[in-house]
Amino acid sequence: MSGKTLTLEKAHGLVVQALVKHRTDPANAALVADALVAAEADGQKGHGLSRLPSYCGQAASGKVDGFATPQVQPAAAAALRVDARHGFAYPAMALAVEKLSELTPTSGVAVAAVFNSHHCGLAGYHVEALARRGLVGLLFANTPQAIAPWGGSRGLFGTNPIAFAVPREKHDPMVIDLSLSKVARGKIMFAKQEGQAIPEGWAVDAAGKPTTDPVAALAGTMLPMGDAKGAALVLMVEILAAVLTGSHFGFEATSFFDAEGEPPSVGQLLLAMAPGPVSGGAFASRLETLLAAILDQEGTRLPGDRRLGLREKAQKEGLALTDQQYEQLQRLAADH
Amino acid sequence: MSGKTLTLEKAHGLVVQALVKHRTDPANAALVADALVAAEADGQKGHGLSRLPSYCGQAASGKVDGFATPQVQPAAAAALRVDARHGFAYPAMALAVEKLSELTPTSGVAVAAVFNSHHCGLAGYHVEALARRGLVGLLFANTPQAIAPWGGSRGLFGTNPIAFAVPREKHDPMVIDLSLSKVARGKIMFAKQEGQAIPEGWAVDAAGKPTTDPVAALAGTMLPMGDAKGAALVLMVEILAAVLTGSHFGFEATSFFDAEGEPPSVGQLLLAMAPGPVSGGAFASRLETLLAAILDQEGTRLPGDRRLGLREKAQKEGLALTDQQYEQLQRLAADH
Numbered sequence: 001m002s003g004k005t006l007t008l009e010k011a012h013g014l015v016v017q018a019l020v021k022h023r024t025d026p027a028n029a030a031l032v033a034d035a036l037v038a039a040e041a042d043g044q045k046g047h048g049l050s051r052l053p054s055y056c057g058q059a060a061s062g063k064v065d066g067f068a069t070p071q072v073q074p075a076a077a078a079a080l081r082v083d084a085r086h087g088f089a090y091p092a093m094a095l096a097v098e099k100l101s102e103l104t105p106t107s108g109v110a111v112a113a114v115f116n117s118h119h120c121g122l123a124g125y126h127v128e129a130l131a132r133r134g135l136v137g138l139l140f141a142n143t144p145q146a147i148a149p150w151g152g153s154r155g156l157f158g159t160n161p162i163a164f165a166v167p168r169e170k171h172d173p174m175v176i177d178l179s180l181s182k183v184a185r186g187k188i189m190f191a192k193q194e195g196q197a198i199p200e201g202w203a204v205d206a207a208g209k210p211t212t213d214p215v216a217a218l219a220g221t222m223l224p225m226g227d228a229k230g231a232a233l234v235l236m237v238e239i240l241a242a243v244l245t246g247s248h249f250g251f252e253a254t255s256f257f258d259a260e261g262e263p264p265s266v267g268q269l270l271l272a273m274a275p276g277p278v279s280g281g282a283f284a285s286r287l288e289t290l291l292a293a294i295l296d297q298e299g300t301r302l303p304g305d306r307r308l309g310l311r312e313k314a315q316k317e318g319l320a321l322t323d324q325q326y327e328q329l330q331r332l333a334a335d336h
Numbered sequence: 337m338s339g340k341t342l343t344l345e346k347a348h349g350l351v352v353q354a355l356v357k358h359r360t361d362p363a364n365a366a367l368v369a370d371a372l373v374a375a376e377a378d379g380q381k382g383h384g385l386s387r388l389p390s391y392c393g394q395a396a397s398g399k400v401d402g403f404a405t406p407q408v409q410p411a412a413a414a415a416l417r418v419d420a421r422h423g424f425a426y427p428a429m430a431l432a433v434e435k436l437s438e439l440t441p442t443s444g445v446a447v448a449a450v451f452n453s454h455h456c457g458l459a460g461y462h463v464e465a466l467a468r469r470g471l472v473g474l475l476f477a478n479t480p481q482a483i484a485p486w487g488g489s490r491g492l493f494g495t496n497p498i499a500f501a502v503p504r505e506k507h508d509p510m511v512i513d514l515s516l517s518k519v520a521r522g523k524i525m526f527a528k529q530e531g532q533a534i535p536e537g538w539a540v541d542a543a544g545k546p547t548t549d550p551v552a553a554l555a556g557t558m559l560p561m562g563d564a565k566g567a568a569l570v571l572m573v574e575i576l577a578a579v580l581t582g583s584h585f586g587f588e589a590t591s592f593f594d595a596e597g598e599p600p601s602v603g604q605l606l607l608a609m610a611p612g613p614v615s616g617g618a619f620a621s622r623l624e625t626l627l628a629a630i631l632d633q634e635g636t637r638l639p640g641d642r643r644l645g646l647r648e649k650a651q652k653e654g655l656a657l658t659d660q661q662y663e664q665l666q667r668l669a670a671d672h
Contacts, residue, residue: 106412
């Protein structure tokens with residue numbers, strides 16, 4: 001097989017270079033690169049390097065302000081608002097993580113409402129950052145319209161991920177990360193990029209009919225996981241991520257992909273809890289008891305296990321890119 | 337049709353009387369009755385009056401301590417632990433709601449970890465109480481084992497409800513309330529009580545095979561909503577409700593139904609957020625924009641609409657009980 005292998009450091013450098021060449025501040029570019037390379041290393045290609053061309057396009061057109069510095073607005077003793085100022089989401093999310101970890105030792109729980117925001121990528125990335133600081137993290141994010149309300153036919157909500165992470169004493173944090181569509185929209189994007197068909201049951205076309213064509217699926221609506229219950233969760237996340245942050249709804253937000261129009265201005269709600277005080281000191285050992293009980297049953301594994309395996313492999317062996325991906329990365333980094 | 341109609345007040349009085357005759361403090365009995373009658377009025381029979389015989393049995397045997405007074409333990413500035421002290425969950429939950437609504441004006445967000453707890457009934461009931469105080473409420477509760485870990489075969493987790501409520505300016509709060517099994521376990525209990533079969537797809541028997549027999553289903557495991565994603569949410573709720581509260585896991589908890597053994601000692605995690613400050617003042621009007629956009633599509637309705645309709649009917653016309661239900665209620669209230 002042809003293709004090219006890049007170390008994570010080399011890939012990171014090229015992503016930074018590409019973004020900086022497309023009107024992005026180097027410090028912001030480094031935070032975006034951290035997230036894209038981490039997603040790629042975790043095998044989450046839909047939120048990895050595949051996003052770089054559209055990120056560069058949006059920074060170049062000004063749809064994303066690559067020079068924005070996110071701003072913290074205190075809202076209450078344990079609540080803050082983070083204005084992403086139409087920049088990339090990652091600097092705003094990193095700021096939220098930092099501020100939440102400053103608040104929680106006193107408050108036990110704290111919440112950050114991120115607004116004027118953009119695609120936050122792999123949702124698990126941000127809660128994992130909280131868990132690495134010893135906190136339980138919960139994230140609700142909204143995204144441009146993709147799912148119809150239950151019983152309806154027109155897309156209104158995004159695929160609206162929920163992410164959750166817990167710290168473990170002798171292991172990497174355990175991360176749960178799921179979009180509420182039957183599959184992540186990124187998977188359909190990736191299939192489109194690769195020219196592959198998608199399985200039936202993932203989405204319906206604009207007329208509401210089943211489709212295996214990723215282009216038709218992206219023009220139609222995604223199906224929620226878990227039918228009516230899943231649709232209720234989609235609404236819950238839309239309220240938490242958009243109403244409670246004062247952000248655009250999925251049906252108001254512009255695309256995360258093209259460089260046209262106003263900024264999407266979606267929202268993210270990030271919650272952090274201090275597990276020691278909240279649990280009365282029981283957290284660390286009880287978590288291990290529960291996870292051991294799961295693994296005690298044949299056929300089980302813990303959420304994120306596959307991802308951690310891929311990450312370790314990528315750290316040792318680097319990222320395997322196709323020739324096309326590698327050339328695109330080089331071209332973006334060389335652009336001026 | 338035969339049967340008996342009771343006003344909510346009359347039903348409430350009989351429930352209190354029944355509990356008091358079965359070793360329960362009158363103030364605690366009133367809080368339990370509030371919740372059971374409210375669930376019955378909302379058409380949620382699995383968490384309504386059908387629970388009374390087993391509640392009375394457990395209070396009589398001492399599995400539930402009807403005289404327990406829940407105790408608040410501050411854990412951090414915006415976090416508290418509520419020891420239900422092996423009493424009914426409702427007094428502990430009511431105390432948590434009260435304390436959270438005292439904290440949130442200062443903190444913006446607050447969390448209560450309820451432990452040594454019991455069946456909290458209709459999960460939406462507690463978050464609705466927060467929403468009636470102007471707060472956004474989120475509840476995660478664990479319940480005795482009913483669902484196997486994904487890929488496994490033995491029940492480990494409960495059906496682990498998530499409930500969410502938001503205040504509305506000119507309407508009752510909107511409440512989302514869902515257990516993470518494909519259907520609520522209470523529905524299978526109710527089918528068993530009524531001697532009815534259940535649809536296929538709700539549960540598997542002890543050997544892991546599909547069943548329509550509610551007795552076999554209760555001896556087997558429930559299927560999660562949304563397959564692997566739903567199973568991940570079940571684990572998330574188990575961690576939030578049991579690990580983070582320091583409570584028994586589903587596989588450690590005794591039944592909510594029979595009067596045998598130790599108390600179940602499950603947990604509930606209740607989160608409250610002040611929507612005004614967190615959203616920068618946008619919450620109330622943006623919520624109405626979103627809900628109007630949903631209702632603008634034919635075939636849609638808001639979560640809880642059916643429930644609110646039944647509630648209004650019950651308030652006007654009373655509760656329609658079968659002869660059997662009515663006689664049971666009378667018998668329990670007359671017991672000594």
